[in-house]
Amino acid sequence: MASPKTHYVCSECGASSAKWLGRCPSCSAWNTLVETVAESGGAAKNRYQSLARSQPVATLSEIEAKDFDRTPTSLEELDRVLGGGIVTGGVVLIGGDPGIGKSTLLLQAVDALSRQMKVLYVTGEESGAQVAMRSRRLGLDGSQVRVLAEIGLEKILATIEVEAPDFCVIDSIQTLYSEQLSSAPGSVAQVRECAAQLTRTAKATGCAMVLVGHVTKEGALAGPRVLEHIVDTVLYFEGDTHSSYRLVRAIKNRFGAVNEIGVFAMTEKGLKGVTNPSAIFLSTHGEPVPGSCVLVTLEGTRPLLVELQALVDGGGPSPRRLSVGLDRDRLAMLLAVLHRHAGVATMDQDVFVNAVGGVRITEPAADLAVLLAIQSSLRGKALPKGFIAFGEVGLAGEVRPAPRGQERLKEAAKLGFSVAVVPQANAPKKPINGLTVHAVARIEDAIEILRGM
Numbered sequence: 001m002a003s004p005k006t007h008y009v010c011s012e013c014g015a016s017s018a019k020w021l022g023r024c025p026s027c028s029a030w031n032t033l034v035e036t037v038a039e040s041g042g043a044a045k046n047r048y049q050s051l052a053r054s055q056p057v058a059t060l061s062e063i064e065a066k067d068f069d070r071t072p073t074s075l076e077e078l079d080r081v082l083g084g085g086i087v088t089g090g091v092v093l094i095g096g097d098p099g100i101g102k103s104t105l106l107l108q109a110v111d112a113l114s115r116q117m118k119v120l121y122v123t124g125e126e127s128g129a130q131v132a133m134r135s136r137r138l139g140l141d142g143s144q145v146r147v148l149a150e151i152g153l154e155k156i157l158a159t160i161e162v163e164a165p166d167f168c169v170i171d172s173i174q175t176l177y178s179e180q181l182s183s184a185p186g187s188v189a190q191v192r193e194c195a196a197q198l199t200r201t202a203k204a205t206g207c208a209m210v211l212v213g214h215v216t217k218e219g220a221l222a223g224p225r226v227l228e229h230i231v232d233t234v235l236y237f238e239g240d241t242h243s244s245y246r247l248v249r250a251i252k253n254r255f256g257a258v259n260e261i262g263v264f265a266m267t268e269k270g271l272k273g274v275t276n277p278s279a280i281f282l283s284t285h286g287e288p289v290p291g292s293c294v295l296v297t298l299e300g301t302r303p304l305l306v307e308l309q310a311l312v313d314g315g316g317p318s319p320r321r322l323s324v325g326l327d328r329d330r331l332a333m334l335l336a337v338l339h340r341h342a343g344v345a346t347m348d349q350d351v352f353v354n355a356v357g358g359v360r361i362t363e364p365a366a367d368l369a370v371l372l373a374i375q376s377s378l379r380g381k382a383l384p385k386g387f388i389a390f391g392e393v394g395l396a397g398e399v400r401p402a403p404r405g406q407e408r409l410k411e412a413a414k415l416g417f418s419v420a421v422v423p424q425a426n427a428p429k430k431p432i433n434g435l436t437v438h439a440v441a442r443i444e445d446a447i448e449i450l451r452g453m
Contacts, residue, residue, distance in 0.1 A: 083256020096237025
């Protein structure tokens, strides 16, 4: 009997190669080619023949543009990330580290939705008894939740056809396999095929579906990159297992805004939404301390106050530059700008920067707060109580405006902050009660204001 023909598929971009290569010729990623069994042309043609249904061509202006009907999950923070709730026929992919709370969050959502619609929980990693045990431990009733412990794709699709659920959870996509492929569960071909079949089923039946995905050691979703393109929404579950707080971040959302975050606290009864997440990311100092500056960052539509801490200490001939929660290369660039334009030298100092609470800051509006925290630590003088700052700093030393500056300032004033250093373009046209705003155009102007406080 002839051995099946194999080829190599890139786990990042899905490109194929006849032989193994250390570097993918398509996306240039290293060590991503995985051996898989090649399908015959006839099998692939028969499998996809039924999908080639022609749709009539329509003029864009004649197509009715209506909003999507959403069903809230009763978890407000999850609804915020999803854009208001689940959408009929929408497919959501959620990934995170093992033990971070993905299954717990979805079990809570399924239990709440079971009171208003028919739901199905498909588990490929646990037995039905284990799911029931977790449900009892979380104090969930779950009497209307239908549970299926199965990893065969064809059996799952048959069950969905019989049960006709309105909402379905697949935990997880890496455990499923299709009998039409001979590769093992979790392989590139299996993950791609199972995700595509489930997505087509969701669109055809109107069943909202959530796929749980594993992550690699680098933190990216495991499997082919095409997996994220197939689904409608991609969520990342972030957080430290040693901390009780978790973040759910939207990376892609066809039905809502991206970069929204939901904040949860892990308790004995499951995940609870945090209504005021700014309190998590602010340290509880009795008095102001050197090297601490509060930033008003923007996560989606939500302004958040995050404390940035800097420690500048003698480093000797080989000083270190270390940042937690911020980009290390950008920190090195900001230190060069601080030296060149403000005359503050740190070439013989160790510089450590940390974002409190485990939050990850990606927007450049944190530049000004980072530099002011470094200057405060270097001088050994604390910033005034109730001090906040935000703004992007360019290589020429200019302080550029941050988007939605008025909302940031109003959020800071609402939480009791009284002094702000912001870009000149973000200066409010009308005074904000209780908040003194210093508008600056260059980094040296901000350092001078800091020295005078």
